């Protein structure tokens with residue numbers, strides 16, 4: 535296997551009394567689209583700024599392409615960052631904004647003109663090349679910021695909450711655009727977000743952070759289907775968390791048992807609402823009463839309350855397969871596929 539493009543070892547940051555990032559290791563492969571995901575204040579922006587060279591780490595080393603860049607400033611490492619709010623030069627046109635970096639870097643003027651045109655096409659801004667940033671929409675400004683960073687051909691593009699300033703509809707459109715840009719360029723992107731949906735949609739690798747630590751990393755499917763902790767399960771998507779007890783390597787749940795290596799004691803069984811079958815007849819079933827039944831458009835949202843008072847949320851497709859929702863007050867036997875259950879510490 536090839537070496538990772540970015541290698542962080544023992545990287546940490548403290549601001550006086552605040553330990554914003556605890557010592558951590560992280561590898562990013564060439565071509566990855568990585569989301570640093572976590573709630574406000576978990577240290578993701580601090581980590582991104584350290585990678586970009588805008589903030590010196592308190593401990594640890596940063597390598598890019600096998601070179602130790604820990605002591606190098608932002609302009610000396612082959613990264614480029616798109617900041618929240620974009621930071622465009624207000625007195626320069628779109629084309630001038632994009633061409634500025636290459637000019638300062640002393641690139642050949644003819645080559646710069648070609649690069650700027652290529653970038654304008656890439657982000658679909660050819661028609662507004664001569665406008666000033668103030669005459670652009672939020673989405674267009676975002677695209678100028680992207681083009682301005684990409685024209686420098688960074689080996690890693692860093693994006694700090696790239697879509698935060700956009701309204702929902704534009705956000706969706708820009709998500710698609712970012713994905714196709716990543717595909718078109720074949721580069722390595724790392725972005726910060728607190729929006730789990732955005733992370734799942736964009737990234738091929740999600741790094742989940744909690745209180746300055748990486749608590750899980752993997753594909754979107756990994757972190758969604760196999761959350762490593764209660765925090766990850768609740769932060770990413772909807773999750774049912776059912777209290778249970780592990781004994782002798784098994785967790786007893788409803789009518790059956792789940793193999794689960796680990797110490798005896800209380801645990802939580804995590805299962806997503808869309809993984810639960812109505813009218814289950816497998817080895818793991820839970821019996822209860824339907825206490826809520828709502829049509830949500832593409833799916834039905836049901837709440838089934840168990841004998842011990844636990845409310846279990848179930849999402850079923852509302853289309854052909856779904857047929858009629860079970861009436862309120864009816865009894866339901868829920869089926870839990872063992873493969874869809876994760877066991878985590880309470």
Ligand SMILES: Nc1ncnc2c1ncn2[C@@H]1O[C@H](COP(=O)(O)OP(=O)(O)OP(=O)(O)O)[C@@H](O)[C@H]1O
Nearest residue numbers: 549552554572573574575576577578579580581728
């Ligand atoms: N310059 C600073 N001086 C002191 N403390 C700071 C500074 N910058 C960040 N912090 C603190 O470090 C912690 C991590 O901040 P950071 O901005 O990295 O988090 P974040 O996950 O990016 O949050 P957000 O999504 O709100 O930007 C927070 O507790 C924050 O208050």
